Amino acid sequence: MPKMSALTVSELNRYIKELVAKDVILSGLWVKGEISNFKNHYSGHFYFTLKDEKSLLRCVMFRSNASSVAFMPEDGMKVIIRGYISVFERDGQYQLYAEEMQPDGIGALYIAYEKLKNKLAAEGLFDAEKKKKLPYIPRSIGVVTSSTGAVIRDIINVLSRRFYNVNIKLYPVQVQGEQAAGQIAAAIGRFNELDNVDVIIVGRGGGSLEDLWPFNEEIVARSIYGSHIPVISAVGHETDYTICDFVADVRAPTPSAAAEIAMPERAVMENRLDGLKMRLRNAINKKTSMERLSLKRLEGSTAFKQPYNRIYQSRMLLDVQKRYMEKALEALKIDQRNKLSLLAAQLDSLSPLSSLARGYCIIRSEKDDTLIKSVHSVSLGQRLEISLTDGKLDCTVDGIKGDENEQ
Amino acid sequence: MNSEGITFEQAMAELEGIVKRLEKGELTLDESIGFFKRGVELTKYCNKKLDEAERSITMLIEGENGITEKELSV
Numbered sequence: 193m194p195k196m197s198a199l200t201v202s203e204l205n206r207y208i209k210e211l212v213a214k215d216v217i218l219s220g221l222w223v224k225g226e227i228s229n230f231k232n233h234y235s236g237h238f239y240f241t242l243k244d245e246k247s248l249l250r251c252v253m254f255r256s257n258a259s260s261v262a263f264m265p266e267d268g269m270k271v272i273i274r275g276y277i278s279v280f281e282r283d284g285q286y287q288l289y290a291e292e293m294q295p296d297g298i299g300a301l302y303i304a305y306e307k308l309k310n311k312l313a314a315e316g317l318f319d320a321e322k323k324k325k326l327p328y329i330p331r332s333i334g335v336v337t338s339s340t341g342a343v344i345r346d347i348i349n350v351l352s353r354r355f356y357n358v359n360i361k362l363y364p365v366q367v368q369g370e371q372a373a374g375q376i377a378a379a380i381g382r383f384n385e386l387d388n389v390d391v392i393i394v395g396r397g398g399g400s401l402e403d404l405w406p407f408n409e410e411i412v413a414r415s416i417y418g419s420h421i422p423v424i425s426a427v428g429h430e431t432d433y434t435i436c437d438f439v440a441d442v443r444a445p446t447p448s449a450a451a452e453i454a455m456p457e458r459a460v461m462e463n464r465l466d467g468l469k470m471r472l473r474n475a476i477n478k479k480t481s482m483e484r485l486s487l488k489r490l491e492g493s494t495a496f497k498q499p500y501n502r503i504y505q506s507r508m509l510l511d512v513q514k515r516y517m518e519k520a521l522e523a524l525k526i527d528q529r530n531k532l533s534l535l536a537a538q539l540d541s542l543s544p545l546s547s548l549a550r551g552y553c554i555i556r557s558e559k560d561d562t563l564i565k566s567v568h569s570v571s572l573g574q575r576l577e578i579s580l581t582d583g584k585l586d587c588t589v590d591g592i593k594g595d596e597n598e599q
Numbered sequence: 600m601n602s603e604g605i606t607f608e609q610a611m612a613e614l615e616g617i618v619k620r621l622e623k624g625e626l627t628l629d630e631s632i633g634f635f636k637r638g639v640e641l642t643k644y645c646n647k648k649l650d651e652a653e654r655s656i657t658m659l660i661e662g663e664n665g666i667t668e669k670e671l672s673v
Contacts, residue, residue, distance in 0.1 A: 325608075327606065327607065327608050328607055328608050328611055329607045329608075329648065329649060339658060339671075348656060352654075357650065357654050358654055359654070359655045359656075359657075360655070360656045360657070360671075361657050361658075361659055361668070362656070362657070362658045362659065362671060363658075363659045364658060364659075382659075382661075382666070386666065461649060462649065464611075465611070465614075465642060465645050465646065465649075468611075468614050468615060468618050468638075468642065469642045471618045471621075471622065472614070472617065472618050472621065472635060472638040472639070472642070474622075475618060475621035475622045475624070475631075475635075476621060476631060476632070476635040478624065479621065479624060479626070479628065479631045480628070480631075482624070483628045
């Protein structure tokens with residue numbers, strides 16, 4: 193064999209890779225098999241092997257595609273993968289580069305699930321504002337599940353631990369198989385008719401998509417949506433999402449969690465109530481002490497301290513007025529007295545007595561006391577009385593002489 | 600003011616509302632006292648409700664004469 197024709201390993205691997213890449217079938221195909229050796233690398237890429245009874249196929253799914261896989265693949269899961277075959281030159285290995293992955297055998301279910309989910313979402317069955325609030329302390333909890341499954345046991349365990357006084361009503365139903373969906377829907381409807389529970393837990397344990405299927409049926413979704421009693425859904429494992437989960441008022445990752453959600457710990461409620469009680473007392477105490485303070489302030493005000501203040505003030509004012517009046521009166525008196533003495537002086541100056549003092553006299557007829565002002569009013573021998581400043585003279589008329597210029 | 604017939608949630612919600620109004624301090628004294636009395640009544644009611652429920656686990660069985668409850672042994 194001529195040495196010239198020998199290829200390097202890399203050359204060979206590259207050649208094969210090119211050969212594979214040219215192949216129409218290998219560059220775009222669907223493969224089905226069971227996943228094994230699954231690794232979800234921290235980079236976000238999936239590395240796994242696809243196998244059937246006889247063979248293995250190495251697979252890789254890069255993050256860009258892996259992130260759009262609706263479920264978390266795991267070992268033993270049967271899947272259908274769309275992708276292409278290529279050669280990894282370094283290892284001289286071909287592998288499947290997966291672009292799309294679907295659970296196998298239930299592909300139809302998967303499509304039905306997506307279709308129903310979209311339809312119900314469009315109708316508003318999943319709307320957040322339609323979700324009912326769970327009661328704080330349900331007196332009784334209705335459970336729709338199998339009477340023999342682990343779900344009811346888990347729920348009873350959790351609720352017994354959390355709350356001493358709880359009433360659990362189990363409505364036993366089949367949780368898988370053809371009868372299941374109808375029974376589940378009927379049970380929810382029955383609880384609503386009887387109206388004997390405050391919250392309903394609908395659930396079953398984990399299983400395949402087929403097992404969980406009843407919880408993806410429209411009749412169940414509609415019965416949950418139509419329930420006036422809040423519904424908690426606890427179907428399968430944390431990673432399983434059913435239509436039931438979307439419609440329910442609350443989705444619990446597990447049945448135990450559903451019980452915990454349905455029944456908050458008694459201690460938590462008691463604490464909350466105690467807190468409110470304390471705040472209530474504090475608030476009223478604050479109010480009353482505030483009112484008391486303003487009352488004190490009012491009591492301390494002058495109006496309360498000296499209720500007669502105004503009267504005193506008025507009285508004082510009255511006194512002042514009175515004094516003014518008295519003063520005015522006094523002034524008036526003095527004024528009048530002055531006027532009087534002035535008048536008296538004037539009067540005095542006009543008094544005939546002062547004329548007498550200056551040497552004049554007043555003559556009256558003795559007989560009739562008439563004032564004699566003229567010589568003509570007397571006759572000879574008539575008796576007259578002459579008043580002088582210091583006494584009187586009694587006289588007789590001896591002669592009468594009139595003034596010459598009078599004639 | 601009657602608490603009977605209201606649910607625990609309603610009582611808690613009302614109590615919370617009362618506490619908030621009282622804490623705002625915008626009420627008259629008479630109003631405050633009125634609300635306080637109601638608040639005390641509600642706390643008593645809530646406590647009662649907490650103790651009220653009885654523990655029982657039953658299974659509902661549909662029969663010819665309607666539904667019956669059977670004690671479920673755990």
